[in-house]
Amino acid sequence: MRYIPLTTDDREAMLSAIGAASVEELFSVIPKEIRFGGKFNIPSAMAEQQVLRFAKEVAGSNFPASSAPSFLGAGAYKHFVPSAVDQIAGRSEFLTSYTPYQPEISQGTLQAIYEYQTHVCNLLGMEVANASMYDGASALAEAVLMACRISGKHEVVVSNLVNPRWRRVVATYAANLGDAIVETSDHKAGKIDAKSLAEKISPNTAAVVVQSPNFFGNVEDLSAIGDLCREKGVLFITATAEALSLGLLRPPGDFGADIAVGEGQSLGLGLSFGGPYLGLFATREKYLRQAPGRICGKTADKEGKRGFVLTMSTREQHIRREKATSNICSNQALCALKTSIYLTLTGKRGFAEIAKNNFYASAALKDKISSCGNGVRKTFDLPFFNEFLVDIPTSAEVLNKRLAEKGVVGGYDVSRDYPDMKNKILLAATELTTMNDVDMLMETLADGK
């Protein structure tokens, strides 16, 4: 097998050095009763060309949104990934290295992490960021746990316009820790009502969690919510599912977020059927000791030369064990690198321009929707980024089927998560959306039925 270099001669010589008669002898410690003697019921070994042929067949049976007109968002977005991102991240020095435990020989990874942390702070407008979490949803869950730790309280108020899948993950993490989640009911209005949010805050509340732009794509009033949190003495946690929005909209740090999390998928990571994605996590310096995840810091070596090291490790599982701020060990380092590369390439001007192009595309779509008639109208009259909800005369399922027949990936059926919102569809447009895509969608919508 091409992955195993040992020859028969090698083995003989090694066994002789060890003083064992056979390799089997090295496994004699395994009791006979649990020794596996059979053959695995899995396919026989395939040579490389066979693996590739088979994989192409299986991949070929899929219809990827990346190569078709697509209006699907709802937590994962189709954006342009510059070629240099994968070319750089695919370098084996980055790809095949591990956690930089030995800083002297890992300055590449460590400097890249330090830059990434800086990018995340700039993006979210926050003071410190960690080296990544698994995805936006689990980053949010960790933020909730952290808020409860900091405040010593065990209840969190979450807007039900936070992505439903993210809320599910938060609930999963919170369930076993006795942390209660209190949800608001904002979906009918399309955005948070600050007054009813205020009513849900109790003396047991550790934090308030909001997403902006929210799941329906609408921009929340972070200024008002931030003020409310400060007034009530609760922590303000924000979630950003569409990171590209930060090229156009003021970041959560500007509104006093205490912990800001987000999903980095839009920033240089492809759709990849849901993963690996990237959990952005940032907070205030004063809460650093309670933060989860790896963190890289700047320092100097014995000769005074600048270098970078993993630091503040006493928060982490390998030292703090059961009292650690999180159990996270491996994170999403390579994805963080890709996002770093993306933000480096796009930079100050490019990132803002791409964000604007997202806006122009979705604004144009909105206009077409508004003038469509035929029972089609934009559900909420609210400012949005990239996505918005549309009332339609049939179900989203039916519409999506008709679009699929034309080779178009439709939008998201929100009734899957909000059962009282039938006959609506969540449509997303990005900088990759073309006039032709929009026309195809509008044709089908105008067709009626």
Added chain:
Amino acid sequence: MENKNAFNEPLIFERSKRGRIGVDVPRTTFEQKELGAHFDKAVLRGDLAGFAEVSEPEAVRHFTRLSQWNFGVDSHFYPLGSCTMKYNPKVNEVVAALEGFAGLHPLQDESHVQGALRVIYELEKYLCEIVGMDCASLQPAAGAQGEHSGLMLIHSHLKNRGNARKKVILPDSSHGTNPASAALCEYTPAPLNSGPDGLIDCGALEELMDEDTAALMITNPNTLGLFEKNIKRICDIVHNKGGLVYADGANLNAILGKTRFGDMGVDVCHMNLHKTFSTPHGGGGPGSGPVLAKGFLNPYLPGPRVKLSNGRYSVERENEKSVGMMNAFFGNFGVYLRAYAYVLSVGAEGFGDISDAAVLNANYILAKLKKHYHVPYDTTCMHECVISDKLQKDAHVSTLDIAKSLIDRGFHPPTIYFPLIVKGAMMIEPTESETVETLDLFISAMIEIAELAKTDPQSLQNAPVRAKLMRLDETAAARSPNLRHKP
């Protein structure tokens, strides 16, 4: 080690210059509407403060230079114990990049993604087969999430029986993620001291195990690289008092094709695809930590479940007994796609060869280093061996010094100071990917270091001298954290 690049690479923010850009953003074909007409000016972002401005060639050069100051499996022997730094096959990368996989949106209609669902379904099956389990979820994004899920399965199962328990027994040799994951389920850790032979002491376990203990978390082989030969009895002790056994699959590479967790009596386990199944470590992730279990725990598995019926794959979002979701979608699909390609490449017959070579390589290193280093448990090891700095202590040469001295000789050091139960531990895991010539070079280096400990210890204490940097001041980094660049 070659000193490839004597120069330093500034931070990208330091390279930044106003007016540069690394992408050409096409002019929109849509109307350029007025932002202020759609958004309240108060929410519009002005200048993106602190963002870099560089051209594409600069960006590429910057990251390429950074990459040259890294050690990877592709360039160096990387015997990090417990991490299984085996070769990352390139065909896996090609498979993962196929647009039919990479371009899929996770919420697309089932009919668009049958191939992807097939990968999930089949990989779950293959992994179950390899460790003797009945059902699996690929959703957990890393080993730690796998452990967290596994403990939640146990918790839900016991709670459902009206028997929620409060404790989890953890051997003192366990990986830090074990107690940290237990804490996430509000389990109190009950530590179990290893016996004098480095294994779980059945007598001590019997005393500790009670009806308030939900589970025992074990690693087999354990973190000392030793096979827990009493595993059947261990499982019985736990089961007899109504508890379950969780196996941390980090060391699975040692027993592939030789024995299976399910046959040992284990109820639930996780695997690390970025260890045993060759997916690249990426500088610290992404990994993947599937959780696998015996049939009775099936209803509790996290994440969306893929079903097959009449040749068609479908996604069952979650049943009500499920412990929930560990992350937003299917987990790290791109990672387990690579593992899928690996399983197909190795095939039914090939897994036994992997453990053969991994265990042979580790024992070879142990046999050769025995005369020069203290071996806390002098017995046949599995895929990794543990030695310590005890014999070098008198010369004031520590495990840290030995590790840094290996760097100067072109090797990534082994795992150091873990497991905690061996003072000054060095955990060496060569994996099956290495030639005996590489092992011999490593062994020579270690022997040379042991000799220098006697004749010139200071040279070791100064190491590394041939890397990009010398020893870094980690104390200053922790006392006054500087975690980001400020303009």
Added chain:
Amino acid sequence: MECPDGLYYTKDHEWGMEENGILVIGVTDYAQGELGDVVFVELPEEGTIIKAGEPFGVVESVKSVSDLYSPVSGEVIEINHDLESEPETVNSSPYDRGWMIKVAMSKESELENLLSPEQYVDFIKTL
């Protein structure tokens, strides 16, 4: 390795100095040596009531973390705020400027359970 007279010691490597019903507490020279460079000390708030044998704080070095156990019960009347900005004082002056908390003892008899300097020195020898 220093082990000054006139102080009480514990098996958790803390020392106590009695002053009119108040016990000044810190960690021993042995402890700071084992810990390595101290980077952070987490102390309770003034006014906290603590119990003998229970953890009252945490001392962190780069690579390790240790709980601080109280030798006596009582109220924390003062903590050493200098350690916030200069945690390294625990290393350089563990018995003097590196003191951690002052406790107004509620049960002075608990002092009888503590070790004398000689007993502590003997104890360290067994480690």
